[in-house]
Amino acid sequence: MSTARAELLSRVMDHVAAHGLSDVSLRELAGxxxxSHRMLLYHFSSREGLVAAVVESMxxxxxxxxxxLSTEAASPRQLIEAQWAQLSxxxxxxxxxxxxxxLALALHDRPGTEGFLDHLTEPWLDLAERLATDLDARTDRDELRLGVAVSxxxxxxxxxSGDVEAATRSLHRFLDMWDATRPDTDEG
Structure with missing residues (x-):
């Protein structure tokens, strides 16, 4: 990624964090x-391409x-709960x-989202596999994929729904069921 593109993406990310992006035109965002909107188009091809770049960076x-977070977690469950706290x-x-x-745009093959689906889950599975090994947790890619999908x-x-607490309770319920099936769980 060019330095100019990276710097522009960083400014866009700061704006998105502070104001969101849903109802903003490319011209308004550029301002x-x-x-300029032309520079956004030059670096990202389209609004969809810009949004895809923001999501990829995030x-x-x-x-x-x-x-x-994994350096502070004593178990996979603690790591998942810490990540959930950040994501929610x-x-x-x-x-x-x-x-x-x-994700919706990529499913409809919108310009600027090419390749997004190719990198949707595998990088997460690769990282989760490595972190599970670091935490001495026995798991396989299907189980890791289930965790990504549930999250x-x-x-x-x-x-x-706007109800983070209910989703958090459901995550804890899932983790309780997951812990109950794992021979290597030691949450005591």
């Missing part, structure tokens, strides 16, 4: 981040955050909404 940041934090909501927006589903429920 808010101190550039996904990278969330994987880095998960890796950092109101400050992250604009990025969560964009994730689901880009995403509950995150969608939380932003759609």
């Amino acid at each position: 808010s981040v101190g550039t 996904e990278d940041r969330q994987r880095q955050a998960l890796e950092a 934090d109101p400050a992250t909501r604009p990025f969560v909404l964009l994730f689901f927006e880009v 995403r589903g509950l995150l969608l429920e939380a932003v759609a």
Whole structure:
């Protein structure tokens, strides 16, 4: 990524974190981040391409955050709960909404979202596999995929309903069921 594109993306990310992006035109966004809509189009091809770049960057940041959280977690459950706390934090909501927006756009093959689906889950599974090994947890990719899917589903429920507490209770219920099936669980 070019330095100019990276700097512009960083300014857009700051704007999204503070104001969201849902009802903002490309011209309005460009004015808010101190550039022209032509520069946004030059670097990101379309509004969809810009949104996809924001989501990709946020996904990278969330994987880095998960890796950092893993240094403090004594178990996979503690790590999942810590990650959920970050993902369900109101400050992250604009990025969560964009994730689901880009997912829908990519499912419809909208320009600018090419490749998004190719990197939707595998990077998370690769990281989860490594972190599970670091935490001495026996697991397989199917079980990890289930965890990613449950987390995403509950995150969608939380932003759609606005009831983060209910989604958090459901996550804890899932983790209780998961713990009950794991021979290597030691939450005592």
